[in-house]
Amino acid sequence: MADMRDRFPGLANGWARFDGPAGTQVVDTSIDATADWQRSGNNANSHGPFLAAAACDELVERTRATMGELLGADPNGLMFGPSTTANVFSITRAIGRDLGPGDEVVCTKLDHDSNIAPWLHVAADTGATVHLADFDPESGRLPVDAVTSLLGDRTCWVAVTGASNAIGTMPDIGAITDAAHQVGAKVMVDGVHLTPHAPVDVSAIGCDVYSTSSYKWYGPHAAITWVEPGLLAALVPYKVRPADDKGPDRLQLGTPSFEALAGIDAAARFLLEEGMESLASYERSVFDRLLSGLLGMAQVTVLGPHDLADRAPTLAFRVVGQSPHETASTLARAKVAVWDGDYYAVELMASYGHDDGAVRAGIARYITDDDVDRLLDAVDAL
Ligand SMILES: Cc1ncc(COP(=O)(O)O)c(C=O)c1O
Structure with missing residues (x-):
């Protein structure tokens, strides 16, 4: 120790x-990786004709591959951003284009506000309705049926945490995802507090979006969000016109923090090695x-x-x-x-x-x- x-x-x-x-x-390895990157001369930007730009592309690919391994997720769905809050706002804004009056979203009272407030904003903009599932304060548990009892044929999204950042509760997100999919709804899991404390297999959970922030697991202040590649291709993000419109880059706003990516990769490697x-x-x-x-x-x-x-x-x-x-x-x-x-x-x-x-x-x-x-x-x- x-x-x-x-x-x-x-x-x-x-x-x-x-x-x-x-x-x-x-x-230590994450601190070193961040500093090493900044000292390396590779600090440039993606998709350029010279070596440093190629090193940026390689770093993005490597970090996506490492995160895919850590989360059991297809690397082609992994986007990077400054924080989970920012990523969730970016994604929900795009989701909101398809929502309207009568559409429903189910969130939970166990969640951090970053998986509730963005949906409330979308609802205010679109006329959709947000229902909040109660957890049981006595036991601290969120029974699956507290969420499933709110599902209906107008439910479009369920937003649920993988683990409470306040009291630790880990709801059965696999069962919630299955039930949501049965009514045709998609599921956004806030994995920020789950990822540092349990093995995560996004493909086994089956959710459509999963977010985690590397500063909660020994890395830099940044976030990684997985969006199911089919959904990723279908969303119409708010973005600047010249930016990449393919794959997870579609949802990234501006140039990623390459130094943070180097630190994310090293911190995720630490988790994998441990x-x-x-x-x-x-x-x-x-x-x-x-x-x-x-x-x-x-x-x-x-x-x-x-x-x-x-x-x-x-x-x-x-x-x-x-x-x-x-x-x-x-x-x-x-x-x-x-x-x-x-x-x-x-x-x-x-x-x-x-x-x-x-x-x-x-x-x-x-x-x-x-x-x-x-x-x-x-x-x-x-
Ligand atoms: C469970 C949970 N979700 C989301 C967040 C927000 O993460 P970020 O600061 O990366 O936006 C936090 C941060 O404390 C959290 O604990």
């Missing part, structure tokens, strides 16, 4: 970093210590699932008699980094009725049992 922590230079200042769900520390199964199993054991420690404290309420099944190693909690902001600030004095608030999971936090949100702690591959004990001791001392 000492070796593993050494691979994350950002940990050198001694903080216990439970803020991974908001963005992880960056792995192996997602082994990474998830390491995280589960550290998370078990955190969850059971907090559940054992009378002054603490843990939101969401109280077990380890079908969840990411992320939880939200409140300390009786304290605002989450006070708790997070006290933990910061012990060099424990946690977020408080709603982390943009606004519908979820509203379902719990907590205006000031909750404290969120997430496990990443570099978190140790000692980090967990530091957090637990600091909470226990409150």
